[in-house]
Amino acid sequence: MLPWGLVFLWLVARERITSLNEAGCSTKKLLWTYSPGKEEEFVLFCDFPEPRRNHFSHKSPHSPTPSPGSLPCSGSEDLTDVQWYRQRGDQGPVEEIAGGHLHMAQNKNTLRFSAPEMTEAGTYICKPRIRTLYSSRSAQDGACCAKIVLEVRPQTAAPCSTSAPHKQYLILGTVGSIHCPRLSCQGDAHRPEVTWYQNGRVLSEEKSNSILLDDIYDYHQGMYVCDYALSSNSSSWTARAVVQVRTIVADTKFKPDIVYPIKEILEVELGKPLTLHCTVRFGFQRDFNPVIRWYIKDTDWEWELPIFQEKSIKSTLEEEVIEYAVLLKEVTQSDLGRKFVCFAQNSIGNTTQTIRLKEKQGDKKEFDAFVSYAKWSSLGIEDPSPLSEEHLALSLFPEVLENKYGFTLCLLERDVAPGGVYAEDIVSIIKKSRRGIFILSPNYINGPRVFELQAAVNLALNDQMLKLILIKFCSFQEPESLPHLVKKALRVLPTVTWRGLKSVHPNSRFWTQVCYYMPVKGS
Amino acid sequence: MMMAVSVSENDCINFVEMKFIDNILYFIPENDENLESDYFGKLVPKLSVIRNLKNQVLIVDREKKPVFEDMPDADIADNAPQTTFNKYTYTDSRGRGMAIVISVMCNGNHTLSCEDKTISFKEINPPDNIVDTKSDIIFFQRRVPGHDDKMQFESSLYEGYFLACQKEKDFYKLILKKKDESGDKSIMFTVQNKD
Numbered sequence: 001m002l003p004w005g006l007v008f009l010w011l012v013a014r015e016r017i018t019s020l021n022e023a024g025c026s027t028k029k030l031l032w033t034y035s036p037g038k039e040e041e042f043v044l045f046c047d048f049p050e051p052r053r054n055h056f057s058h059k060s061p062h063s064p065t066p067s068p069g070s071l072p073c074s075g076s077e078d079l080t081d082v083q084w085y086r087q088r089g090d091q092g093p094v095e096e097i098a099g100g101h102l103h104m105a106q107n108k109n110t111l112r113f114s115a116p117e118m119t120e121a122g123t124y125i126c127k128p129r130i131r132t133l134y135s136s137r138s139a140q141d142g143a144c145c146a147k148i149v150l151e152v153r154p155q156t157a158a159p160c161s162t163s164a165p166h167k168q169y170l171i172l173g174t175v176g177s178i179h180c181p182r183l184s185c186q187g188d189a190h191r192p193e194v195t196w197y198q199n200g201r202v203l204s205e206e207k208s209n210s211i212l213l214d215d216i217y218d219y220h221q222g223m224y225v226c227d228y229a230l231s232s233n234s235s236s237w238t239a240r241a242v243v244q245v246r247t248i249v250a251d252t253k254f255k256p257d258i259v260y261p262i263k264e265i266l267e268v269e270l271g272k273p274l275t276l277h278c279t280v281r282f283g284f285q286r287d288f289n290p291v292i293r294w295y296i297k298d299t300d301w302e303w304e305l306p307i308f309q310e311k312s313i314k315s316t317l318e319e320e321v322i323e324y325a326v327l328l329k330e331v332t333q334s335d336l337g338r339k340f341v342c343f344a345q346n347s348i349g350n351t352t353q354t355i356r357l358k359e360k361q362g363d364k365k366e367f368d369a370f371v372s373y374a375k376w377s378s379l380g381i382e383d384p385s386p387l388s389e390e391h392l393a394l395s396l397f398p399e400v401l402e403n404k405y406g407f408t409l410c411l412l413e414r415d416v417a418p419g420g421v422y423a424e425d426i427v428s429i430i431k432k433s434r435r436g437i438f439i440l441s442p443n444y445i446n447g448p449r450v451f452e453l454q455a456a457v458n459l460a461l462n463d464q465m466l467k468l469i470l471i472k473f474c475s476f477q478e479p480e481s482l483p484h485l486v487k488k489a490l491r492v493l494p495t496v497t498w499r500g501l502k503s504v505h506p507n508s509r510f511w512t513q514v515c516y517y518m519p520v521k522g523s
Numbered sequence: 524m525m526m527a528v529s530v531s532e533n534d535c536i537n538f539v540e541m542k543f544i545d546n547i548l549y550f551i552p553e554n555d556e557n558l559e560s561d562y563f564g565k566l567v568p569k570l571s572v573i574r575n576l577k578n579q580v581l582i583v584d585r586e587k588k589p590v591f592e593d594m595p596d597a598d599i600a601d602n603a604p605q606t607t608f609n610k611y612t613y614t615d616s617r618g619r620g621m622a623i624v625i626s627v628m629c630n631g632n633h634t635l636s637c638e639d640k641t642i643s644f645k646e647i648n649p650p651d652n653i654v655d656t657k658s659d660i661i662f663f664q665r666r667v668p669g670h671d672d673k674m675q676f677e678s679s680l681y682e683g684y685f686l687a688c689q690k691e692k693d694f695y696k697l698i699l700k701k702k703d704e705s706g707d708k709s710i711m712f713t714v715q716n717k718d
Binding site: 171172173198199201216217218219220247249317318 | 667668669670671704705706707708
């Protein structure tokens with residue numbers, strides 16, 4: 001088994017060793033001098049030599065030197081898709097560079113290195129990728145290629161104080177410049193010609209160690225590369241540095257803005273927990289140190305509330321909107337007399353917004369819901385079957401809505417003292433309830449209890465706090481004699497359908513739907 | 524070992540009633556609840572003078588074509604209505620930015636259109652509502668980042684395509700073009716609104 005395993009491994013090896021005729025490649029020598037410990041990037045471009053037929057093309061001094069016998073691109077290859085190779089040592093094997101490297105990645109034609117310490121010096125070769133029907137393989141001979149000898153060296157001496165960083169910022173709408181790092185270190189005596197690239201394209205008009213921009217726009221943002229020749233006695237080495245340029249807006253001149261709260265009074269419930277939110281808008285600042293705090297202010301003292309949650313709501317080029325929340329575990333009576341202050345600050349200044357708490361007025365209703373249902377005349381049926389509407393009203397509704405969900409129900413038979421006038425009792429109960437629940441069936445709609453529905457519909461017209469829910473216990477036909485308003489109500493009011501056995505269990509969809517129409521607890 | 528999970532009826536709550544008819548999902552609004560289709564809604568127009576970055580003024584020429592011309596400020600009012608455009612702002616149900624329609628009253632109402640990626644004037648009045656999220660006459664006016672006085676107009680119909688000024692022989696024409704990512708000032712304009 002072992003030999004087969006080895007063969008298998010060899011076949012799936014990521015880096016395929018190929019033989020490559022790189023004697024015919026145009027060669028370039030690049031030096032990457034990096035500062036240890038700092039974040040720095042490097043790129044290799046795949047610059048094929050220009051086709052020989054174009055004698056009059058302007059050749060930049062830094063385009064790859066064609067070695068004797070180097071093959072130019074014939075012009076028929078697709079130069080937008082290339083394959084990179086790495087050669088270890090001068091005569092070593094050439095490996096295809098595929099994906100999966102942590103610090104080296106191919107982005108279109110460019111090979112990007114994200115960490116200097118982990119980058120391997122050596123020879124890198126690129127060739128156009130030729131796609132055949134079944135696979136993509138580079139042609140071994142005849143195609144053009146470019147070879148780059150890369151040397152990676154840490155900066156031994158300290159960089160001078162005027163060395164430009166590898167991350168530079170340009171302020172939109174103003175004048176600015178992009179500097180080639182390390183080049184500003186050398187005095188005026190040595191000013192080599194610089195080749196600049198922006199996002200992989202040569203900037204042919206830029207030749208000095210700084211690019212001057214007289215009006216900065218967002219399209220100036222990008223990755224810039226500066227190449228210059230090293231004046232060493234031996235063969236022509238090119239030094240390269242990569243600068244990431246970001247366009248930003250100028251720092252804000254304004255203090256932060258408190259967007260919320262706006263009103264000075266907040267309605268709360270005593271004894272309940274309360275989350276206080278403060279939403280603040282900050283203008284852009286390069287050195288951004290936002291501060292948001294909530295304070296409680298009493299007559300003699302004030303103290304800061306500990307943070308509960310802070311999150312960024314909106315983050316754009318020009319501003320940052322942050323929401324800061326604190327939690328009061330329980331609103332007490334003394335909280336109603338205190339001031340709550342949101343404080344926001346940036347380096348320009350600070351603002352505050354003060355709010356006070358006010359107790360929410362309840363709706364003064366006694367019951368969450370009144371349940372109306374048809375009463376079966378006693379035919380000696382002591383224990384109604386589990387699926388009767390009376391059982392639903394007198395047993396199941398209390399079991400689920402009262403015991404499980406904690407609502408307060410009112411049932412005529414259970415909660416109203418006998419002796420009163422029926423009609424008056426009904427009107428009084430409905431007025432004290434937030435919801436009316438009506439269990440509809442042929443019995444109900446044709447019986448005396450339908451009066452309760454009629455009364456409720458009339459009362460609901462004048463009471464915004466009263467809402468009605470219909471329970472379709474089983475099908476029924478509307479009698480013609482029903483008042484017009486009741487007929488309309490039957491069509492328009494929310495209806496939950498009782499589905500017999502399926503709906504009995506407290507976890508059934510029936511109860512979920514009923515609860516949806518019930519009042520929110522605590523309102 | 525895998526445990527089968529069954530979705531029971533109890534697990535779902537209908538927030539809005541829905542019906543499937545012929546593979547299309549319909550929403551049934553309850554009591555006129557807040558269900559509205561995507562649309563653009565017309566607001567009040569502003570009279571505007573539009574200039575390119577060379578300070579040339581956008582006008583409608585004799586052949587009803589939009590072109591840019593040098594014009595001193597004093598002459599702009601005299602040459603109205605060809606120089607002053609009605610910029611109608613529309614609310615965008617998707618909140619993508621300031622949606623506008625440009626029209627000019629010159630022997631009838633002419634509204635700027637970018638249909639088929641070509642600029643032309645259609646002899647129509649800007650409608651009160653456009654029931655769609657894309658339209659050949661609607662452009663999104665946005666500020667150039669960092670340059671508060673300069674605007675760009677992106678077509679709502681062709682994403683990435685902007686109103687631009689292009690020189691053609693001796694004329695400077697208003698065209699629709701794809702934004703050049705490496706830097707394109709031809710798509711930038713200044714807009715002067717008359718109160």
